[in-house]
Amino acid sequence: MSDRIFGGIGLVLAIFFGIQATMIEVAFMSDAVGPSVFPIIVATIMGLASIYFLVKPDPAPDWPQAGRLAEIGFAVLVLFAYAQLLPVLGFVVATMFAAGYLAWRLGSKPVEAVLVGIGTSVGIYVVFRLILGLSLARGPLGF
Amino acid sequence: MELLSSLGDGFLVALTFQNIGLALLGCLLGTIMGALPGLGPSNGVAILIPLAFTLGLDATPALILLTSVYYGAMYGGRISSILLNIPGDEPAMMTCLDGYPMARKGQAGEALALSGIASFVGAFFATWGLVFLAPQLVKVALLFGPAEYFALFVLAFATLGGISSTNQAKAAFAAALGLGLAMIGVDTQTGVPRFTFGEVHLYDGIDFLVAIVGLFALSEVFIFLEHRGTDKDSSTGPKVQIGRIIPPWSMVRSCIPTMARTSVLGFIAGVLPGAGASLGSFISYSMEKRLVDRENTFGTGDPRGVAAPETGNNAAAGGALVPMLALGVPGSGTTAVLLAVLLALNITPGPLLFTNNPDVVWGLIAALFIGNVMLLVLNIPMIGLFTRVLMVPPRILMPIVAMISFVGIYGISGSTFDLVVMILFGIGGWVLRKLDVPLVPIILGTLLGNEMEVNLRRAVTIADGDYSVLFGSPLTIGLWSIAIIGFIMPMVAGKMLKRRMQLAKKTGEDTDLVD
Amino acid sequence: MKPNMIFGRAFAAAILATTIIGGPAAAFEPEATECIAPANPGGGWDFTCRQFGKVAQDIGAIPGTMQVVNLSGGGGGVAFAEVVNKRNDSNDLVVAASTATATRLAQKAYPGNTSDQVRWLGSLGADYGVIAVAADSEVETLPELLDMIKQDPRSISIGGGSAVGGWDHLKVLIAANEAGIEDVRSVKYIAFAGGGEAITQLLAGSLQAYTGDLSEAKGFVDSGDIKVIAVLAPERLEGEFSEFPTAIEQGIDAVGANWRGFYAPGGMSDEAYEYWATTIHDVYESDQWKQVMQTNGLAPLDLSGPEFQEYVDASIARIEELSREIGLIK
Numbered sequence: 001m002s003d004r005i006f007g008g009i010g011l012v013l014a015i016f017f018g019i020q021a022t023m024i025e026v027a028f029m030s031d032a033v034g035p036s037v038f039p040i041i042v043a044t045i046m047g048l049a050s051i052y053f054l055v056k057p058d059p060a061p062d063w064p065q066a067g068r069l070a071e072i073g074f075a076v077l078v079l080f081a082y083a084q085l086l087p088v089l090g091f092v093v094a095t096m097f098a099a100g101y102l103a104w105r106l107g108s109k110p111v112e113a114v115l116v117g118i119g120t121s122v123g124i125y126v127v128f129r130l131i132l133g134l135s136l137a138r139g140p141l142g143f
Numbered sequence: 144m145e146l147l148s149s150l151g152d153g154f155l156v157a158l159t160f161q162n163i164g165l166a167l168l169g170c171l172l173g174t175i176m177g178a179l180p181g182l183g184p185s186n187g188v189a190i191l192i193p194l195a196f197t198l199g200l201d202a203t204p205a206l207i208l209l210t211s212v213y214y215g216a217m218y219g220g221r222i223s224s225i226l227l228n229i230p231g232d233e234p235a236m237m238t239c240l241d242g243y244p245m246a247r248k249g250q251a252g253e254a255l256a257l258s259g260i261a262s263f264v265g266a267f268f269a270t271w272g273l274v275f276l277a278p279q280l281v282k283v284a285l286l287f288g289p290a291e292y293f294a295l296f297v298l299a300f301a302t303l304g305g306i307s308s309t310n311q312a313k314a315a316f317a318a319a320l321g322l323g324l325a326m327i328g329v330d331t332q333t334g335v336p337r338f339t340f341g342e343v344h345l346y347d348g349i350d351f352l353v354a355i356v357g358l359f360a361l362s363e364v365f366i367f368l369e370h371r372g373t374d375k376d377s378s379t380g381p382k383v384q385i386g387r388i389i390p391p392w393s394m395v396r397s398c399i400p401t402m403a404r405t406s407v408l409g410f411i412a413g414v415l416p417g418a419g420a421s422l423g424s425f426i427s428y429s430m431e432k433r434l435v436d437r438e439n440t441f442g443t444g445d446p447r448g449v450a451a452p453e454t455g456n457n458a459a460a461g462g463a464l465v466p467m468l469a470l471g472v473p474g475s476g477t478t479a480v481l482l483a484v485l486l487a488l489n490i491t492p493g494p495l496l497f498t499n500n501p502d503v504v505w506g507l508i509a510a511l512f513i514g515n516v517m518l519l520v521l522n523i524p525m526i527g528l529f530t531r532v533l534m535v536p537p538r539i540l541m542p543i544v545a546m547i548s549f550v551g552i553y554g555i556s557g558s559t560f561d562l563v564v565m566i567l568f569g570i571g572g573w574v575l576r577k578l579d580v581p582l583v584p585i586i587l588g589t590l591l592g593n594e595m596e597v598n599l600r601r602a603v604t605i606a607d608g609d610y611s612v613l614f615g616s617p618l619t620i621g622l623w624s625i626a627i628i629g630f631i632m633p634m635v636a637g638k639m640l641k642r643r644m645q646l647a648k649k650t651g652e653d654t655d656l657v658d
Numbered sequence: 659m660k661p662n663m664i665f666g667r668a669f670a671a672a673i674l675a676t677t678i679i680g681g682p683a684a685a686f687e688p689e690a691t692e693c694i695a696p697a698n699p700g701g702g703w704d705f706t707c708r709q710f711g712k713v714a715q716d717i718g719a720i721p722g723t724m725q726v727v728n729l730s731g732g733g734g735g736v737a738f739a740e741v742v743n744k745r746n747d748s749n750d751l752v753v754a755a756s757t758a759t760a761t762r763l764a765q766k767a768y769p770g771n772t773s774d775q776v777r778w779l780g781s782l783g784a785d786y787g788v789i790a791v792a793a794d795s796e797v798e799t800l801p802e803l804l805d806m807i808k809q810d811p812r813s814i815s816i817g818g819g820s821a822v823g824g825w826d827h828l829k830v831l832i833a834a835n836e837a838g839i840e841d842v843r844s845v846k847y848i849a850f851a852g853g854g855e856a857i858t859q860l861l862a863g864s865l866q867a868y869t870g871d872l873s874e875a876k877g878f879v880d881s882g883d884i885k886v887i888a889v890l891a892p893e894r895l896e897g898e899f900s901e902f903p904t905a906i907e908q909g910i911d912a913v914g915a916n917w918r919g920f921y922a923p924g925g926m927s928d929e930a931y932e933y934w935a936t937t938i939h940d941v942y943e944s945d946q947w948k949q950v951m952q953t954n955g956l957a958p959l960d961l962s963g964p965e966f967q968e969y970v971d972a973s974i975a976r977i978e979e980l981s982r983e984i985g986l987i988k
Contacts, residue, residue: 006578010316017323017338024330024337031600031822031848032608035330035337038596042322049316058310061577064369072365076570079361079545083562086553095550099542102364106538107371120543124550132190134554135727189698192708288864329733329767331849334823334986343732343739343769471877472854479852483705488953493877555698557729558736601848605815605864 002060007053014050018043075105090139091129095121150274153505156203157513162506165200165208166514170521173215178223180360180544181352181551183232184216184420184460185476189555192484202488203503207510209484210464213477214266214511217420217460218518221258221453226251226532229360229544233351234420234456236586237428239359241441241448248444251530252388257446258453259522260395261402265454266515268406269413269461273468274508277497280414280462281469287415289602290613294622295415296595299422301626302429303584313580321588322595324349331593332600344560351589353552353561357568358575358582360548364541365573371538388526390446398450401431409455413462419475420459421590425583427455433629461511468492468504686929688750691724693920695754696737698730703754705954706918710754710782710938713946719937734759735768741923742775749930752779752920757825759921760970764977765823765987776921777931778970780938780962783951785871787829787890787914788902792860793883800888800908803867804837811844817856818869821849823986828977829890829914830869831984836910842984860884871916872899873955890914895957917959919966935963 021039064072082098100117108116128134156162169191176187188209195205220235225242238258245254272280287295303314327338328348339345405427412423431451432441441448459475466472471492473479485492490500497504532540552561572582599613606612614620693707704726711724729737737753745751753776763773791797797806807814818826827849831842839845848865850856853874860868861883868875868884872895878884888905889895890912895902905912922934939962941947950956961969981987 002578014319020338021326024335026333026335031332031604032606033332033600033603035333035335038599039323039326039337042319042326045315046319046323049312049319052312053316056312058579061579063577068369071368072573075365075368076566079566079569080563082549083559083566086549086562087559091550095546098549099546102542102545103538105371106367106541107536108538112539116539116542120546123543124546128550128554132554133194134190134550135557135725136550136554186698189704284858285862288859288862329821331821331851334821341769343735346732346735346767347730466858470854470858471874472858473852482854483702491877491880494881494883495877499880555728556731557727558731560731560736597849601864604846604848607812 001057002063003053003057007050007057010050010053011047014043014047017046071105075102078102086137088139090141091136092121092125093139093141094137095124146274149501149505150509152502153507153509154512156502156506157207157509162204162207162510163513165204166211166510166517169208169211170215170218170514170517173212173217174219174222174518174521176212177216177219177221177235178231179547179551180223180229180231181356181548182555183220183352183476184213185480186352186551186555187212187216188477188480188484192480195484202485202490202500203506205484205488206481206503206507207514209481210507210511211514211517213481214457214460214514215518216477217266217457218259218262218522220456221262222255222529225254225258225449226529227363227540227544229363230355233355233586233590234424234452234459236355236359236421236583237424237452237456238449240428240452240583241443241445244442244444245446245449246533250444251533252526253390253394253446254449255526255529256388256523257390257394257398258449259519259526261398261450261453262457262522263515263519264402265406265409265457265459266461266511266518269410269458270508270511270515272410272458273461273464273511277465277469280465281494283411284414284466284470284472286618288616289598289605290615290619291622292415292598293595293602293613294619294626296591296598298622298626298629299426299587299591300584300595301630302426302433303587310579313578314584317575317580317582317584318588321585321590322592323588324354324585325589325592326596332597332604344558348593349564349589350552350556350561351586352555353565354568354589355586356548356552357565358572358585360544361566361569362572362576364545365569366576367537367541369573388530389523394446398447401435401447401450402454404434405431405451405454406458409458410462412455413459413475414465419463420456420477421475421587423459423462424452424456425587428452429629464511468496469494686749686927686933688720688930688933690750691720691722692727692748692751693724693754694727694729694737694741694751696729696731696734696759698728702756702918703734704728706754706756706782706920709950710920710941713941713944713950714937716946717940717944719940733762733767735762735771738768738771738776741921742771746923746925748923749926751926752922752934754918755921756918757916757973758820760974761823761825761828761977764974765981773970773974775924777924777926778967779920779922779931779934780942780966781917781919781959781969782938782942782947783954783956784915784917784959785873785955786895786957787826787916788868788870788872788875788886789830789833789888789890789905790857790860790868790870790875790879790884790886791866792863793885795866795885797867797887799903800833800905800910801837803887804834804839804910807834807845808837808839811846814866815846815848815864816867816869817848817850817859817865819850819853819856819874822847823981824849825914825916826853826869826871828980829912832914832980833888833890833905833910833912835980835983836905836912857884871955872957876955888912891957915957915959918956919961932963935966938962 018040021036024035078101086094096117099120100113103116104113129136176182191212195208220231221238223229223231224235224238225246228239228243230236230239242254327345329336329346408427409423412426428451463475463478467478467482473482602612695704695707697703707726714720797803816830820826827847834842834845853870856868857878859865886902889902890905892913894900942960
């Protein structure tokens with residue numbers, strides 16, 4: 001069943017992609033092939049492959065139970081929050097929280113999680129900012 | 144011989160304390176940056192440019208430092224592929240396929256040592272190729288017009304079948320997905336934005352590094368989250384044995400023909416601008432699988448499946464220096480950065496480089512030889528250290544991997560948007576892995592998609608809309624023939640495989656195929 | 659160990675430099691200087707920032723080290739929007755720019771942003787455009803090439819290192835326009851990822867002509883593989899480049915300079931604006947920068963402050979007019 005759903009989504013994606021491709025407006029001048037041809041070929045391949053899944057699906061994988069899905073969902077939320085808060089809080093603080101959370105959810109005890117968070121963020125800061133000189137996000141505290 | 148005496152002069156240039164020190168520093172930093180997901184060779188080199196400038200280095204020492212980083216990163220990428228199933232950079236993607244299974248079987252040390260040797264062999268022969276063949280190879284690059292490039296990319300995709308999945312449709316879907324992602328951004332041939340939905344961040348397209356780090360590294364974190372504490376945990380847990388560190392001679396010997404073939408193949412792929420190291424490692428793996436994989440052991444931890452892509456990508460790294468030095472055309476992202484450095488150092492790459500700046504060229508080539516030996520010597524004893532990574536429990540290792548992935552992307556582009564896209568790729572990667580859709584074709588699609596389309600359009604436009612130009616030269620016909628053979632062969636072989644699998648299934652449990 | 663020693667020395671020099679610069683008598687003194695390169699490390703804008711920062715520090719024009727921040731995306735549009743929306747009042751910030759920035763602004767390729775939202779500071783040199791053909795080509799002059807295009811546009815494929823509508827393309831169109839080719843859209847332009855790639859295809863015989871910057875073409879001219887039929891400069895260049903004829907002296911009034919320079923946030927104070935314009939001018943005048951210009955094949959273009967503002971405004975207006983004329987924008 002999973003493959004059927006996947007095939008359905010794939011087909012919708014392919015159709016969407018194909019339609020978008022035909023809607024590309026050429027305002028100025030076009031080459032002999034144009035910007036739509038190759039994407040349409042790609043959409044066709046994608047669509048054919050999706051139809052194949054619909055017709056001949058593989059056995060379904062073991063999907064995790066709701067609790068586990070929620071676990072992954074929360075991790076995704078935390079990571080999204082991390083991405084947004086990075087420029088606000090600064091690299092070190094934001095990373096400390098994100099790494100600590102992941103460590104905790106992956107089975108570390110709270111104290112260990114805090115240590116992993118601090119260690120990861122400071123370690124990365126030292127290597128990437130101080131040694132390699134990359135510009136990481138600067139927060140209100142300057143790091 | 145004149146060439147050898149020039150090379151001798153090169154060694155005189157390279158063998159100073161300062162230059163050897165720089166090569167060592169470059170090799171070490173390069174290996175580390177190669178191993179860290181998100182920091183590939185091109186960014187590694189770019190990051191160190193300011194260092195070279197701050198140190199006030201002359202042209203030759205600066206180049207020695209930066210090319211050591213380049214070669215080092217090509218070595219380093221394999222480490223995280225083998226140990227974590229996360230490619231450290233894009234050319235190391237193929238090394239995951241057999242390297243990680245080897246590590247799971249308790250052969251992590253052997254896989255690392257073997258891939259180190261394979262890297263050495265590939266880079267060694269490629270550097271000799273650079274010495275003897277650079278001028279002639281330029282002519283090969285000139286044989287490749289847009290039509291030939293298009294045929295070459297078709298060939299690459301035609302050999303995709305059976306790379307990492309028994310379901311051809313899923314590989315095709317993945318490739319189409321990758322190609323579709325590559326279409327996002329401003330179309331260079333007409334200047335119109337495609338699939339960007341008015342989002343400025345998408346105008347430059349999706350950086351394949353963002354895709355690769357999301358698909359591989361973040362999805363791995365999600366898989367650990369999913370499996371923690373369940374019975375599957377044991378299979379992903381830290382119970383891997385490190386095993387022996389030096390591979391038995393029989394294993395190395397079995398890989399010698401593979402290394403010889405893929406050195407040549409990778410080198411040629413590297414010489415062609417626009418193909419680069421990723422194509423080198425990819426074609427090396429898929430061709431070798433076609434040639435020698437009779438028992439279907441590729442993908443399950445076959446040593447030859449580790450040796451092939453590693454030889455291929457290191458040979459390609461050397462090969463990519465040919466068009467950069469002799470034509471001033473970057474064959475890959477990394478050589479594009481090196482090219483910018485050359486220009487900044489008042490060296491004009493191009494046909495006259497070998498006559499105008501012999502000290503730079505030969506010093507650089509000598510440094511490549513030195514760096515390569517240095518990397519082998521550094522890498523083999525350090526295997527014991529690398530494999531310690533496996534002793535770190537995932538609850539500590541995985542947060543570190545995730546955060547390094549983020550910082551690698553953010554540190555380069557400074558864009559929160561890229562991070563969000565990367566997380567989306569992580570979720571997508573997790574779903575696709577559950578559904579047994581191979582990830583390699585997606586990356587290949589995003590890497591090569593633009594070049595493939597653009598060359599198709601260049602060829603047809605130059606011929607005023609005549610599509611027959613795509614089959615218009617002997618070289619294109621040759622490439623198309625190989626592509627077609629490569630496409631049909633796995634279909635026949637795949638049928639045989641399916642029959643074998645069905646036989647096996649009858650003896651096993653009854654699985655409902657319809658659901 | 660040797661590298662450590664070098665490290666140490668550079669570090670000591672850096673400290674020395676910061677202590678020596680007590681404070682020039684300017685009304686404005688930046689705290690922490692920052693340069694945004696709107697591209698990944700290794701690109702042209704990145705180099706503009708890094709080399710400018712290095713020279714400015716060496717000659718003591720700025721206090722301490724300039725921090726270079728890479729902010730890529732949208733062909734510079736992401737950085738532009740960031741400066742306008744979030745850093746509008748910063749007095750410590752400059753952003754690397756070039757003709758490509760002006761072209762995109764003129765063509766409205768930064769959605770919602772316009773040139774008057776920032777203040778243009780100054781230029782650090784220019785790279786003049788060239789049109790070249792393969793050494794064995796029968797074409798000897800620019801009018802000859804344009805005549806061939808006029809007679810049969812399909813017979814000539816011109817390759818360049820920018821996208822369609824980009825600067826390398828526009829240069830050809832300017833020349834074609836001047837030569838009286840009515841429908842410039844018929845000129846067959848093939849876009850490549852960089853000038854080097856286009857030159858390779860010129861040598862391979864896929865293309866008949868090449869449009870790009872002089873610095874890209876230099877190596878192949880020296881080796882005798884290609885010949886430059888026109889430089890798009892107001893007058894002949896100096897030194898080794900003086901042998902190339904300009905388009906103007908062949909009767910085609912086309913000039914195309916790819917300048918490099920900086921803009922600053924629109925809300926920057928006048929004192930700070932003056933400070934930065936002076937700094938850019940000082941850097942331009944320094945011997946170190948002369949060296950950088952020579953190594954990068956940059957020709958003189960010394961404009962700063964209001965002068966540069968005028969220059970950019972004029973060039974944006976011209977590109978806009980041209981783009982509208984050929985239908986690139988509505």
